[in-house]
Amino acid sequence: MMETNHEKLSANTVGFCLLPSEIIQNILLHLALPEIICLKSVSRFIADVISDKNFERAYNSQSRSSTWLFVYKKRWNRDAILHGFNDHSTRWFNFRVDSLLKPVICPGDHIYFLTASSNVFLFVSNTRRELLALDLGTKAVKTIPPSPLGPRGTSSWRRSGMKLVATGSGHFQFLFVDLVHNSPVLFVYSSKTDTWQSVEAREGLAEMPRVFQKEGSHVLLDATNGPYESTVTAVGLECGAYNNHAPIVLRPKFNRRPTDGLDRLQVCGDGNMLIVKSNGVDDAGVRMLSDIELWGGLRLNGSWHDWELVSKVPRKIKEQIRKPYRAMRGCLERRDGIIRAVLLSNYDGLWDIIWLSYDTGRSLWTWLPLPDCKMKGLNMAGIAFSSGLTLS
Structure with a gap:
């Protein structure tokens, strides 16, 4: 009689359980x-x-x-899947969040993935124009009350600088910056109090306060990104949470270069900017990646007037990742001296994901090849980095 899959699984489980406990724990870790x-x-x-x-x-x-790295993809009016890739793994993992979100969304609702931190994932409903926070550890879904700006659809959130910060014990803060009467204003939601607060950023400071000069003690949220000037706010954090100090307006600039006729994409995050250059757009609307530069907006001993070129992606890596594309977007984070950036491009329905890392201590670039995420013909509905997931 042929052994069933269930019997094989049971036999393998019994054999695994007979191993010494130290080996079992080491395997699980x-x-x-x-x-x-x-x-x-x-x-x-x-x-x-x-x-x-x-x-x-x-x-x-x-x-x-x-x-x-998390990528949210879906077919219109059908279930969606959150895909996650760990920098220590070799494959994508599926997180079926659609079943967890169903109790708080309407049939046919269009959900967009905004950002994540630890076990907390933030989505926005384009139909109901509401923010939804999902805790993967507890599987709890929370509808966040509207910000002082009122209900907002996905197009509004895609334009704003934002950051989700897990603050422990299942709580989090969500920070975003937007222009109100042409002035940058910081909005902060706390899950602990279930309330919003807002504060207008201060202008005209030439130097960063000393409290902001340690990595991780602040986040930079962009309000506008122009080809030669950006409006960025420095927001202080204390023990991983917003510290009630007024954010500071920074206006880093690029020097105009008349000979720079290249098409440019800017990807901002955590005090750095990745600039992706292409040789313009051909008649078919196709671009070809030509260069990738990393710029820093943080000058610890000076003012925030100019962006500074930190490094360029080496030619060898560029040759490996160089592909045509029609549209591209990305995300960037800095943590523990490592700057990570992901570029997601589309070419005639085919998606390509590039993961680059730059070690600031060693001035070293690395490219992390990713397996196929099987996104052909699907709608990309959000991409973000997150720190490690935890068991609780």
Whole structure:
């Protein structure tokens, strides 16, 4: 009689459980969170190991050092899937968030993924014009009350500089900057109080306050991105949360270069900017990537007047990633001295994802090849980096 898949799984589980506990824990510590969650349902023994507080602390400590890239894709009026790729893994993982969001959305509602931090993921409903916060750890979904600017659709959120900051114990803050009467205003939502606060950014300061000079003590949120000048606000953080100091308006500029006739895409985040250059657009609307530059907006011993060129992507990497595209967007983060940027491009229905990292300490670029995300013919409805997911 042929052995069934269920019998094989049971036999493998029994064999795995007979291993020494130290080896079992070491194996589990090398797995991504989606794999851990699946294993919890395999056997009571494995579930007990994963639920152990010592294992949980060890796994969470290790997981926080990893970086995830999340891409949200969907077919119109059909279920959507959140895809996640870990910088220590070799494949994409599927997070079926559509079933978790269904209790708070209408049939046919268009949902867009905005940003993430730890286990918290932020979405926006274009139909209801509401923000939705999903905690993957508890599987709880929360509708965020409208900001002082009122209900906003996806097009409004795509233009604003924003940051989601997990503050522990399942709580988070959501920060975004927008222009109100041509002045940058910071809006901060706290899940702990379920309220918004807003404060107008201060103008005219030549230097950053000392409190902002340590990496991680502030975030930079862009209000406008122009070809030669941007409007950026520096927002102070304290212990991972907004510290109630008024944000500061910064207006870094590019020197005009008359010979620079290249088509440029700017990707901003965390005090840096990635500039993607192409040799213009041909008659078919196609661009070809020609250069990628990293610029820094943070000058610790001077003013915020000009962007400074930090580095260019080496020719060898450019040759490996150079492809034609019709449309491109990206995201950028800086954490622990590493600047990570992702560029997502589309060419005749085919999506391509480029993950680049720059080690500021070693002045070293790396390219992380990604497996196919199988997005042909699908709508890309959001992309973002996040810190490591945790078990609770």
